[in-house]
Amino acid sequence: MSFLDLSLELLEEITYWVPADHSQLRMVCRNLNFAVAPLFFSSLVLDVHSSRLELGLSHLEALAAGNSQWSQFAHTLKIKRLSPAVAAGADANELQVAESRLKQSLRLALDSLKNVRTVLWIFTSCPEDFRWTVETVHDFMSSLDLLEDFRLASDASGFARNYDCSFDRITHLRKLTLTSSDALSLEGLCQSASHLIGNNPHLSALHLATDRHRNHPPLHGFADLFHSIVQPLRLTELRLFRYGLRLDHGTILHLRSLRSLWLFSGNPAMWDTLHAERIHLSDLHTDMIVEGLPEYISSYSGLERLTIVNTYDADIDLAQSDRLADKFFSALSHHHQSLVALSCAGAYEGRWSVGGNNVTVLEQLHKLQSLQMNVNSVVAGYKPSTQTGGSGRGARPIIKIENDEDGRNMVHCFLNLVEKLPISDAVIMPSFPKRFMQDTCGHNFISNSGIIIGEIDKAVREFKSRGSRMSVATVLAGHNYYRVEGSESRYCAVESANLSWPYSYDHPFGKRS
Template sequence: MLELLSLPPEILEKITEYLGGAHKKVVRRVCRQLNEIVEHQLFSNIVLKYSNYQPDLICEQLEALASRTTTARLHARSLEIRGFSPDAHLGARSRSRSVERNRNSRSRSRGPLAETHSTNKGILAHLGQAICSLRKVREVWWHVGQNDPEWAQIVVMDSLTSLPFLEELKISLGGGSASAVKLEQLTGLRKITITGSAIDYRRDVVHGLRTLISNSPSLTHLDVGCNYRSDDSQISTLHDLLGAVPSETPLKLSHLTLRGWCVRLDEETLPHLRSLESLSLSSNIDWQALSHLDLDEASRDALLERTGNWCSSSAEIWDTLREERIRLKEICTDEVNDALLEYLASYSRLERLTLSSATADTASKSDALAIKFYREVLPSHAESLVSLDVSPVYEGKWCFGKHNASSLLQCVRLANLKIHINSEEIDRDRKQDAVWNLLEVAEDLPNLSQLSIHSADSESNRGGRSGGNPSIGHIYRVNKEISQSVTTFGPMEPVGISKIITTPAREYVARSDDEAGAGLWYRSSMSQGSHLDL
């Protein structure tokens, strides 16, 4: 033990990082030196949440922090705040049942939090002081529960303003009211992430976020989106977010993620994007989408007047990025078109690419885009790409096959690959199986550690009803075929095999299997493990 304690603190910290939580608690009791090292690891992240199973725990935790009787507050660098309603962590079905229970029920789940609830009183008494005690926190992840009382939002917001080193804020909105989430109270953030939805998203979130952004001159990461809109009047624009930033001191955004927004790159927004390295755009709203909204004429005219001038099509966005020579290292988009491919072909050194809906209006157009991508675009980034995710809606040339195998083999730095398979190219009997061919390609990629193989819908189902039985049946059948192909691939030599193969059904790793024969075979990484009953 004495020899261990003679090691430099940095090495001791690395060693103790491999210990589980239970073992770290034991090590804390050995001596003061180890206690200080392990204590920092145990309490670097503090989680404040209500538990239906231990309803008094949150009050005890808050009281200890508020009274400064625990040293955990000295080590906390990140803080996670979850819902404060007793039903916040139950599923919808359980919540409805708890509300229906008799008031004399002994269950700890009592429906929405009432002002007179004993736990409520404890939280109210100590929540603000507890958060304020975490003076060294730099990152906060706040889950705003659907049933959280307004006073809880007010207390949390007021307390966050007292954290002197806060630089990253993640807020997950649960779909309820966010009227007390006053983002404009905060300043000086470097990273902002807002997910989920609120009853009046534009009024309660966008307006405050606009002020927060303008008061955060060092902001580099901005991730905002709304999972759904209860009212089309909630649509907002990138100009709404950046419009209050002083033009003489533009932001230096390096990461931007927008979901369901109107986006236009012009003289007002471009100055903030000159340093952009990562861009994620999904559900982009353009002029055409606005004009087809199910609104009465007056509402549509009002919406077009407010947002129409600040909406560009996806093609216009990529054209502008190409013309302005803003060369991204990471791209995620759900719309593929000629403009995107021309932009990608205009430079090299892309590192991460996600095409979450690689398709087009017709099969022929989709195939033409895919051939252009694999033959003309992908080779330009083969030496730098470390992650590639190509997820088409329908089968076709975006899927793996002989037409793109050679292009994929050029991506020697690729560590993560997700690609789909055409069902008609799975033929184990004739030993012309696309899954086997893909696994052979994976063996030849020296840095590949994760390969995800998925199915796409049949092209014959294009234009059919979403989620219809033909689509579900087709995808289920192909997923089963993919899994069978993975488990029959081999045998492999036990040299350099460290890849994880993921399918919609299971995750596989290379293992010996006496029943299958010598060598290694891909077998489930879970002892009982299936996400999909095949």
């Protein structure tokens, strides 16, 4: 039996997990085309704009005529600009024809998408003549029986008032995401969506995000943001990106059931409040590293996923940061029976990296399946500059990976952890050296980052497994992915085994791919 002789159900399951170009798979044969179709057509983008005007209109017309498999399989819909008035290079006659085609097809096209569960609407503004498109989208969303996830990104002031969209007929929502460029615009968007919050008592996930701070706007509580809330929400997930929430009594009522929190550049008082209110999280991701964080983590047990992001700040008190790190890793011992994923990404060297201060605690996390941490480097000497011929200002540092008190390379200590614990994926990251902290542009580190990454690669290749079992983990380190292969039990560079890896080393600190 060949691969293509498998049942359609098995082919669908296999293609779901295969990181391949599904458009290419569809051309292999009829059976594979049928198997890939539900995944290929699962996500739809509607965008009538610029040079895509004819393509966008034709796409809408195919949907309206019922000649598209997106009507059958699409469960995620992304809506961008629906006004041909901004089309590049179009004359008045072309725009008139395009508007007529849009009016004939938009409502029918949307009505064909009855299986949509997630709507992402990226809205900026629209000309007065095309306000009807906004109302059409609003009516369509109100008709969706399966809609659970709505994500609205907009900077339009008074969105609901200006565009007659109160969303008061949507009642099955489970997740809401509101995104704007700054906190003040986000507050207006929240007030516009107030009826949406009030009419969806089963809402369990709320995401509020901005791109930047602007003059540190005042904190607002839930009552300020969402005027139509009557009964407390039972939020299990809250994500706040660059937005500070005032933690008054009215807000806390909505957080009693909270289990997952993403807090980035938010209100640092959150930890004291969660501690005092005995709200115990199982999923926590944050860059708010203050005294209250380790105290909160120490107050209970049961944390399962934890992400700590130490952002680089040239003015940071490194001694205080190291003290917080020691408290943090001590607090982790309260979760040794539950923690399955730990990411501790420090932008600079210190005790947040893998070291003698935390290896013992990490070894106790016997359920850990994913680990991402930094390793520190040291200057082992200097090479005379080819230009100066001496060891003065022009000398280049010889950079090595830090060793522990017993002389073991910290990359090797990291890999020992990987082999002792049930870890399936791991990331070893370089950290920003303290000796370059005064160089706020990071020129010294960037110029030497290749050396540090090369040393990480070298250390992984030199490591020899001494465990009784073969490690099954995939390790991202230096420039490569590694797995233990061959009879010598050494780590060997392999092709990327998982295309969803979140880090790459194109940038010294790693970046989201």
